[in-house]
Amino acid sequence: MxxxxxxxxxxxxxxxxxxxxxxxxxxxxxxxxxxxxxxxxxxxxxxxxxxxxxxxxxxxxxxxxxxxxxxxxxxxxxxxxxxxxxxxxALRDATDNVTLNAAIAMLPALTRAEAIDDLGVRIVELEKALQGLRDWMANPQEGLPEHVREQAGLWTNQVNAELDWARKLLARLNAGAYTMADEHG
Missing domain, CATH: 1.10.10.10 (Winged helix-like DNA-binding domain superfamily/Winged helix DNA-binding domain)
Structure with a gap:
């Protein structure tokens, strides 16, 4: 995209x-x-x-x-x-942060309901990714170098941070933050 x-x-x-x-x-x-x-x-x-x-x-x-x-x-x-x-x-795709950045800049192009729905999908996808990382870290492959496990720790923290951000944005949208496409004059 x-x-x-x-x-x-x-x-x-x-x-x-x-x-x-x-x-x-x-x-x-x-x-x-x-x-x-x-x-x-x-x-x-x-x-x-x-x-x-x-x-x-x-x-x-x-x-x-x-x-x-x-x-x-x-x-x-x-x-x-x-x-x-x-x-x-882009809001739904939890694997592409470049287009996510663009989608955030263009968020008011959506109706409030669309943005809320799409962020909800993203949150579910991020939760799945986080669980996958936790499972991987709990059961590492035989012979997996420790420094590679360190990457999983970094990725886990990044997904946690993004989940926190997405949940807060979702709460702000639910509370009426931002003027969305269906709310223009």
């Missing part, structure tokens, strides 16, 4: 109409290159591909400051459905 695609569609959706440089500037201001591995060139590629795929429409051009015209984009209904599907899938 592409974190870049999710973030680009989300910025276009939030902005209404926007050109690639504005999308790039917005994502760089979020430091998305650090937590979602978004590269500036991939932003323009994602916009062009989204236009080819009917996820965004080109709505005109404006003169560039010192270069070519800047194409303006607007999200389509297909694009809205796509971002919802991407965010929901």
């Amino acid at each position: 592409s974190a870049t695609k999710m973030l680009v569609l989300g910025v276009v959706q939030a902005a209404g109409e926007v050109h690639g440089y504005q999308v790039r500037r917005e994502l760089l201001s979020w430091h998305a290159e650090n937590w979602a591995n978004v590269k500036p060139g991939s932003i323009y590629h994602a916009l062009k591909k989204a236009a080819r795929d009917g996820l965004v429409d080109e709505v005109g051009a404006q003169p560039g400051d010192s270069g070519p015209d800047r194409i303006r984009y607007r999200i389509t209904e297909s694009g809205v459905r796509e971002i919802v599907a991407l965010v929901r899938a």
Whole structure:
């Protein structure tokens, strides 16, 4: 799954109409290159591909400051459905933290019920992963080096931390935190 695609569609959706440089500037201001591995060139590629795929429409051009015209984009209904599907899938996938970071940034694209449901699925998946790690640590393979068992300790702590975060976010959403897609004006 592409974190870049999710973030680009989300910025276009939030902005209404926007050109690639504005999308790039917005994502760089979020430091998305650090937590979602978004590269500036991939932003323009994602916009062009989204236009080819009917996820965004080109709505005109404006003169560039010192270069070519800047194409303006607007999200389509297909694009809205796509971002919802991407965010929901990323929230449910307890194995991919890069797209999770993008999904958190795009969380308001979901309805409150969708976000609550998807976080609940993630929590169940994390609980299963934690149990699997505990079982593995309790019954290590014959000859498994101690330093490899140390990794399992690290992973167990990471899953515990993520579970704590997910449960707290779920509680905040249940309490009405954040303005979600079904709550906009």
